[in-house]
Amino acid sequence: MTSVSIEEAPRPSAGLRRRLTASPLTYLSASLAAMIAVFSVAAPEAFLSAYNIQTMLTVTSVLLVLSVGMTFVIATAGIDLSVGSVLVFSAVMSLRTMTALGGSGFGVVLAGFAVAVVSGVVWGTLNGLLVAKAKVPALISTLGTMGAALGIAQLVTGGNDLSGVPKALYETVGLGKLFGVVPWLVVIALVVTVAGAVVLNQTRFGRYTLFVGSGAEAARRSGINVDLHLIKVYGLAGLLAGVAGFLDLALFASANIAGHSTDNLQAVAAVVLGGTSLFGGVATIPGTVIGVFIPAVLQNGFVILKVQTFWQEVAIGVVLVLAVYIDQLKRKSREKS
Amino acid sequence: MRTSVLSLSAAVLALVAGCSDTGGPAAGGAEPYKITYVQGMAGNPFFTSLTCGAQERAKELGVQFDAQGGKDYSPQSQTPILNGVIAQKPDAIVISPMAGEAMVPALSKAKAAGIKLVFADSVADDATLAVSQIASDNYAGGVLAAQTLAKQVGEKGKVMVMGAKPGISTTDARQKGFEDEIGKHAGITYLGPQYSESQPATATSKFAAVFAANSDLAGVFAVSTQEVEGVATGVQNASKSGAVHIVGFDTSDPILDDVRNGVVESLIVQQPLQMGVDAVTQAVAALKGETTTPKISTPFVVLTKDNMTQPDVAKFIYKTTCD
Numbered sequence: 121m122t123s124v125s126i127e128e129a130p131r132p133s134a135g136l137r138r139r140l141t142a143s144p145l146t147y148l149s150a151s152l153a154a155m156i157a158v159f160s161v162a163a164p165e166a167f168l169s170a171y172n173i174q175t176m177l178t179v180t181s182v183l184l185v186l187s188v189g190m191t192f193v194i195a196t197a198g199i200d201l202s203v204g205s206v207l208v209f210s211a212v213m214s215l216r217t218m219t220a221l222g223g224s225g226f227g228v229v230l231a232g233f234a235v236a237v238v239s240g241v242v243w244g245t246l247n248g249l250l251v252a253k254a255k256v257p258a259l260i261s262t263l264g265t266m267g268a269a270l271g272i273a274q275l276v277t278g279g280n281d282l283s284g285v286p287k288a289l290y291e292t293v294g295l296g297k298l299f300g301v302v303p304w305l306v307v308i309a310l311v312v313t314v315a316g317a318v319v320l321n322q323t324r325f326g327r328y329t330l331f332v333g334s335g336a337e338a339a340r341r342s343g344i345n346v347d348l349h350l351i352k353v354y355g356l357a358g359l360l361a362g363v364a365g366f367l368d369l370a371l372f373a374s375a376n377i378a379g380h381s382t383d384n385l386q387a388v389a390a391v392v393l394g395g396t397s398l399f400g401g402v403a404t405i406p407g408t409v410i411g412v413f414i415p416a417v418l419q420n421g422f423v424i425l426k427v428q429t430f431w432q433e434v435a436i437g438v439v440l441v442l443a444v445y446i447d448q449l450k451r452k453s454r455e456k457s
Numbered sequence: 458m459r460t461s462v463l464s465l466s467a468a469v470l471a472l473v474a475g476c477s478d479t480g481g482p483a484a485g486g487a488e489p490y491k492i493t494y495v496q497g498m499a500g501n502p503f504f505t506s507l508t509c510g511a512q513e514r515a516k517e518l519g520v521q522f523d524a525q526g527g528k529d530y531s532p533q534s535q536t537p538i539l540n541g542v543i544a545q546k547p548d549a550i551v552i553s554p555m556a557g558e559a560m561v562p563a564l565s566k567a568k569a570a571g572i573k574l575v576f577a578d579s580v581a582d583d584a585t586l587a588v589s590q591i592a593s594d595n596y597a598g599g600v601l602a603a604q605t606l607a608k609q610v611g612e613k614g615k616v617m618v619m620g621a622k623p624g625i626s627t628t629d630a631r632q633k634g635f636e637d638e639i640g641k642h643a644g645i646t647y648l649g650p651q652y653s654e655s656q657p658a659t660a661t662s663k664f665a666a667v668f669a670a671n672s673d674l675a676g677v678f679a680v681s682t683q684e685v686e687g688v689a690t691g692v693q694n695a696s697k698s699g700a701v702h703i704v705g706f707d708t709s710d711p712i713l714d715d716v717r718n719g720v721v722e723s724l725i726v727q728q729p730l731q732m733g734v735d736a737v738t739q740a741v742a743a744l745k746g747e748t749t750t751p752k753i754s755t756p757f758v759v760l761t762k763d764n765m766t767q768p769d770v771a772k773f774i775y776k777t778t779c780d
Contacts, residue, residue, distance in 0.1 A: 163670060166666075166669040166670035166671075167669065169669050169672075171665065171668070171669060171694070171695055172665055172666065172668075172669030174694065175661065175662065175665035175669075175691060175694050175695070176662060176665060176666075178694065179658050179661050179662045179665070180662075182658065183658075270528075271528075274499070274500050274528075277500070278500050278505070278777055278778055279498075279499055279500010279501060279505075280500060280501075280502055280505075280709065280710065280777040281682065281686070281709045281710060281711050282710060282711070283709075283710035283711040283713070283714045284710075284714075295693060295694065371661075371690060372657055372661075372686060372687075372690050372711070373690070373693075373711065373714070374686060374710070374711030374714075376657050376683070376686060376711075377500065378501075378529065378655065378683065379655065379656050379657040379658065379683050379686075379687075380656070381529070381655075381656075382654070382656060416662065419659075419662065419663070419666070420662060420665070420666045421666075422666075423651060423663050423666035423667055423670075424666045424667075424669060424670040426649075426670075430623070
């Protein structure tokens with residue numbers, strides 16, 4: 121690796137990745153398709169109703185946006201536990217700004233969006249600095265910012281959920297639908313996801329991300345500014361957490377303080393389930409999409425089929441571990457052959 | 458891994474609590490009593506209101522008062538806070554303890570140190586530890602929720618419960634009360650509970666699934682604020698506000714908006730302010746060696762769009778900050 125030039129260096133890694141992920145992705149898509157098929161046959165009217173599909177997609181959109189950011193972080197062999205807290209922080213700052221400006225116009229909503237994004241980027245960049253420059257392991261630095269971001273949000277609000285989301289925001293973005301069919305939240309999440317996939321697969325930023333993840337030292341020796349790149353990656357995850365916070369405001373018409381404590385682990389689970397390696401260097405955005413939807417579809421279908429509620433948690437846990445286990449087996453057999 | 462977050466937030470909270478010291482000196486120059494309230498969790502309007510009531514009463518009685526709470530509603534959060542408070546040796550501790558046995562060791566330590574204990578809102582397993590227990594009967598609150606919902610759906614149709622997390626004593630009791638009462642209404646079909654894991658997004662998606670399978674769903678009882686916020690979003694996505702009746706429990710700013718907009722029909726509201734007043738009264742009585750009331754049960758109020766502006770109901774809306 122050290123002997124190749126910077127521009128050429130990441131390419132073999134990209135090819136390798138494609139070979140590694142092609143098969144798990146097929147297998148995961150097939151699993152998801154099978155689940156959808158089973159639920160569709162078992163309860164066609166409920167499971168396939170427009171309302172059910174729209175609501176499931178809408179609620180999952182927020183998690184999907186978080187998970188796209190998480191995919192980049194995990195691709196560098198890092199982790200970001202702070203995303204849920206950064207989401208809450210961004211939502212609170214955004215809503216406070218919109219309330220202070222008053223009114224319900226387009227300008228106010230835009231300002232709220234800008235504040236949410238900036239809040240996210242600030243926390244993300246701080247994470248990146250801690251990881252890359254201060255050399256605090258990602259698990260610890262993001263654990264720290266997870267507590268700090270939520271703590272500050274609680275200080276600002278006194279711990280109370282906030283109301284007062286501008287009507288323009290939740291009636292258009294939150295409840296509105298493109299062509300009256302596709303909820304706007306889903307459209308936005310889709311745009312973010314496609315952009316994420318393009319960036320990861322088609323740009324130098326994406327190649328560097330995977331290269332840093334497969335070996336920071338090798339990347340450094342190839343002339344990549346690894347520290348700067350890590351700061352950018354964590355900054356991106358923060359940015360997307362900010363966007364997710366704004367979407368959450370639109371969806372729930374309120375800023376909920378306590379309701380995002382498991383978002384981080386849900387996002388990590390989705391990314392890993394999707395086939396991105398916790399050890400870095402291998403990542404797939406389409407895999408993450410499937411990783412987000414497998415638990416969501418399972419939960420939805422189980423509720424519809426009246427599977428006893430405690431079994432839902434058990435089943436989702438088993439599917440997560442099983443999917444990653446089978447994935448590991450496949451990888452191993454491929455490496456041997 | 459949890460510990461570092463907890464101690465971090467505990468440090469932040471200690472900072473906040475430190476600023477809210479309010480007790481004045483007692484009349485007559487004697488050293489004033491020191492009473493600390495350990496909340497069920499910090500920054501929750503219910504516990505904030507309880508704090509406000511306690512603070513107000515403490516001021517009247519010339520008691521030095523402060524309040525602290527953990528970052529979430531769990532023994533893991535409450536134990537270190539309680540231990541810290543015990544170390545400061547107040548004369549009495551008012552506490553909303555986590556139910557069950559989890560808090561009993563720390564509470565026993567407090568009692569052994571000669572600190573008088575008053576339980577407010579919830580009760581730990583060893584009730585003999587406290588000189589007085591003040592609580593709403595959450596089971597009765599669940600019964601009231603069932604009666605309210607039954608009336609709203611016209612005594613017929615399908616209803617469900619959106620629960621929090623199995624194992625939380627207060628919400629479990631509400632659910633049990635609801636289930637026992639709703640079974641007595643012959644025209645109503647009970648679809649059973651779903652659990653939100655205290656995440657509004659989960660409440661929304663699980664409500665959506667139930668509603669998809671039961672398009673004739675008539676009503677939902679949502680056991681606490683997280684669930685109400687989640688279910689209200691699900692109902693609005695279905696453009697069914699008003700058609701699916703929601704009865705909630707407790708108040709928060711977003712939920713009051715939902716009541717005003719007709720998305721949520723009724724809220725079962727407790728009286729935490731009164732609990733705080735009673736708790737400090739009982740604590741001071743115990744400190745003076747007077748007789749205390751071992752058990753006080755505070756009643757509920759049903760809040761609706763129509764009565765929420767009336768002063769006799771509005772005064773029960775939970776406070777997000779003390780006046």
